[in-house]
Amino acid sequence: MKKMQFEQAKEDEWPQCPYCHKEIRQIKFKTRGFFTSTAAYWCPHCKAILGLSSTFNG
Numbered sequence: 881m882k883k884m885q886f887e888q889a890k891e892d893e894w895p896q897c898p899y900c901h902k903e904i905r906q907i908k909f910k911t912r913g914f915f916t917s918t919a920a921y922w923c924p925h926c927k928a929i930l931g932l933s934s935t936f937n938g
């Protein structure tokens with residue numbers, strides 16, 4: 881398997897929302913929980929959920 885390559889994005893390069901296809905320059909998120917934190921990240925334009933993550937605060 882080929883090794884994955886990382887390349888630094890240019891100043892004017894931004895990720896695109898897969899739902900509304902607008903550039904995402906800011907991701908909104910909220911966290912909740914005490915023993916574990918569940919975070920939700922969403923697009924600021926169409927509010928589509930882009931990802932969820934769970935972290936154990938131990």
Ligand SMILES: [Zn+2]
Nearest residue numbers: 897900923926
């Ligand atoms: Zn969007």
